[in-house]
Amino acid sequence: xxxxxxxxxxxxxxxxxxxxxxxxxxxxxxxxxxxxxxxxxxxxxxxxxxxxxxxxxxxxxxxxxxxxxxxxxxxxxxxxxxxxxxxxxxxxxxxxxxxxxxxxxxxxxxxxxxxxxxxxxxxxxxxxxxxxxxxxxxxxxxxxxxxxxxxxxxxxxxxxxxxx
Amino acid sequence: xxxxxxxxxxxxxxxxxxxxxxxxxxxxxxxxxxxxxxxxxxxxxxxxxxxxxxxxxxxxxxxxxxxxxxxxxxxxxxxxxxxxxxxxxxxxxxxxxxxxxxxxxxxx
Numbered sequence: 001x002x003x004x005x006x007x008x009x010x011x012x013x014x015x016x017x018x019x020x021x022x023x024x025x026x027x028x029x030x031x032x033x034x035x036x037x038x039x040x041x042x043x044x045x046x047x048x049x050x051x052x053x054x055x056x057x058x059x060x061x062x063x064x065x066x067x068x069x070x071x072x073x074x075x076x077x078x079x080x081x082x083x084x085x086x087x088x089x090x091x092x093x094x095x096x097x098x099x100x101x102x103x104x105x106x107x108x109x110x111x112x113x114x115x116x117x118x119x120x121x122x123x124x125x126x127x128x129x130x131x132x133x134x135x136x137x138x139x140x141x142x143x144x145x146x147x148x149x150x151x152x153x154x155x156x157x158x159x160x161x162x163x164x
Numbered sequence: 165x166x167x168x169x170x171x172x173x174x175x176x177x178x179x180x181x182x183x184x185x186x187x188x189x190x191x192x193x194x195x196x197x198x199x200x201x202x203x204x205x206x207x208x209x210x211x212x213x214x215x216x217x218x219x220x221x222x223x224x225x226x227x228x229x230x231x232x233x234x235x236x237x238x239x240x241x242x243x244x245x246x247x248x249x250x251x252x253x254x255x256x257x258x259x260x261x262x263x264x265x266x267x268x269x270x271x272x
Binding site for chain 1: 216
């Protein structure tokens with residue numbers, strides 16, 4: 001449990017670093033770091049398949065998407081970046097204090113959730129759940145992917161029209 | 165279900181709430197569109213962690229994993245489309261600042 005708490009503290013520190021850091025690029029890398037720590041927690045909570053997904057997609061693909069977006073948009077000059085950083089620091093320095101206060105208050109509350117636990121599951125394998133018990137999830141995923149593909153196609157179509 | 169697994173639920177929940185607070189604060193306090201998306205990502209990470217812990221505590225690990233996989237697919241699609249929209253906004257307004265965006269909207 002102590003190791004779990006240590007990893008969770010690392011997770012919050014990684015998220016805080018991502019939020020407070022000056023450059024956008026470092027923020028995107030910070031997102032990968034948060035995903036990486038989350039992957040370790042998932043492995044420890046006996047969810048290896050979800051952890052692999054998290055590692056490959058959330059720590060690999062999404063930061064790449066963000067970094068390519070940052071490179072496609074204009075970069076700030078050093079002076080502009082310093083000005084932005086000072087303005088951001090004025091808005092964001094409350095955040096670590098707020099997070100620590102929320103954490104302390106919640107840990108002082110010592111709520112013991114009285115949860116009525118459901119019956120143990122019949123299927124222990126993720127593949128069995130996805131393909132046999134809840135195939136509707138797969139249909140939903142396919143629909144969402146198609147919707148995303150159409151969305152991207154429409155976005156590119158609009159930008160082509162604007163060029164003409 | 166063992167009691168030990170149930171006892172870890174509240175400590176994990178505290179960190180889930182802290183992560184969610186970071187995400188909400190980031191979205192509310194930033195003026196940059198890409199940073200707003202990063203804040204959204206942090207909130208999704210908090211929910212992912214909550215789902216995994218809930219699955220571990222209740223013993224429905226496989227179900228929680230399938231939910232998380234679905235969530236990751238939705239997350240990727242949502243971020244891809246949002247990034248496309250952000251790029252479109254940047255090509256129109258030449259800025260990622262939400263304040264400039266509002267000014268342009270009022271002008272248009």
